[in-house]
Amino acid sequence: MDSRLRPSEMLCWGTLGSVRPFPNFQPERDVVDLQAALEQKDINSLVRILTNRSSAQRQTLARDYQTHTQKELKAGLKKVLSGDLEALMLGLMMTPEQFEAHRLRLAMAGVGTDEETLLEILCMRTPQQLSDINAVYNAEYKRDLEKDLISETSGDFTKLLVALLKKEYRPGPLEPDVQVLSEELNSKKPTAGPWIQILTSRSPDHLRKVLIDMEAERNRPVAEIIEKRFGGVFSADFRLGLITLLCCIENPHLYLAQRIQNMKGSVLQGVLVSHCEEDLLAVRVAFKTCTGTSLYTTLQKQFKGDLQQALLAICCAED
Incomplete structure (x- = not known):
């Protein structure tokens, strides 16, 4: 070494x-x-x-x-x-912080915005990681990440992204959080504020308990309820953001496995490089569970040559 x-x-x-x-x-x-x-x-x-x-x-x-x-x-x-x-x-060849900053920049550069990549990074990363990524983004591109997020998005979706960028995990009692969000699920006029405030200020472990309690009462995933009930209430991008955040809280490795199923180049590379030194083994297990085929075998079938060699080396082994 x-x-x-x-x-x-x-x-x-x-x-x-x-x-x-x-x-x-x-x-x-x-x-x-x-x-x-x-x-x-x-x-x-x-x-x-x-x-x-x-x-x-x-x-x-x-x-x-x-x-x-x-x-x-x-x-x-x-x-x-x-x-x-x-x-x-x-x-x-980039540091982890440089790579995530690079992905964020690409997601907002040019025509259109890649909302799903923004959400993946902002939902998956810890407050400290996001602080480091933010600092690198500002230094590398001479731009303000928060201002870029605001300029590229709108409405409640912008508020969610900014809250995720600035998230801090603060302790809080379980029951009040369950009650507040349950009331929002039952409300005829739900608002984005309570979802943003609670889901970006509590630890993932705490939020998983909140969701377990809420789902126990309804026998349905909260994300599924939001998708069906709030279609005409929340904007499409905010609904996407809320559902993505809930999926990342409940099972982050399954979320990533589902995200790379279509083998889209930029998405696949983003996830593999970002997670190969953290938790890609867990993503591999989730991928095989939800597709019935290992990630290694899928990469062998989808790619060839030197690119295949590189992707297989990052994936590392068959499951």
Whole structure:
């Protein structure tokens, strides 16, 4: 293991990540191999090396490569890679915070807004992670993330996104939260405020208990009730946001597994890169449960060549 990595940068082997720190990591040797692979346009070797190193190890390689060659590794990758494989490898070369900030920027750049990617990141990430992502976004793009969210969305949906960005988990009694949200479910004129206030200010564990109590009374998922009852009350984007948030609270790994089922390139890459060192093993289990096929086998069938090699390396193994 590279002694220059801080303990906080080293992934413990007991986590649910599929990508782990490479044993006997030797950055000097990797740098030489990467330089040769770039010169020879040996894409297979580039993929093999970079997908088998942890994020922290790849950051070390980027620094050492620039010191050794006076060139940026990312610039070299851009010259020899293209398309989805280029996007995937460049994503791997970012820090986790940079990658999520990058995804947020892409979701709001150009014509139209990718609301689902905004929701995925803002719903899934902890307050501390979002604080770090926000700081990187502002620094990297010289833009204010909150202002961008406000300019790209509207109404209650904007309020929900901003509340998620600023969420802080504060303790609160269970019964009052259940009562407030239950009253909203039964109301002829429900409002967005209580949903936003409670669902963005309590811990996921607390909110799961709230939803369990609410669903026990109705024998139906709260998200299903909202989708059917509030179609003409809440705007489509706010309804999507509320249902996504509820799904992330109840079963975040199932939500991610369902999100990548269609194998859409940008969505698939986003989830795999974002979660490969955190909880992709749990997403793999959920994927097989809801599709009947392992993620590894699905990737083998859907992709080919160097892109397939890279995706399979991130996925890591068959289930």
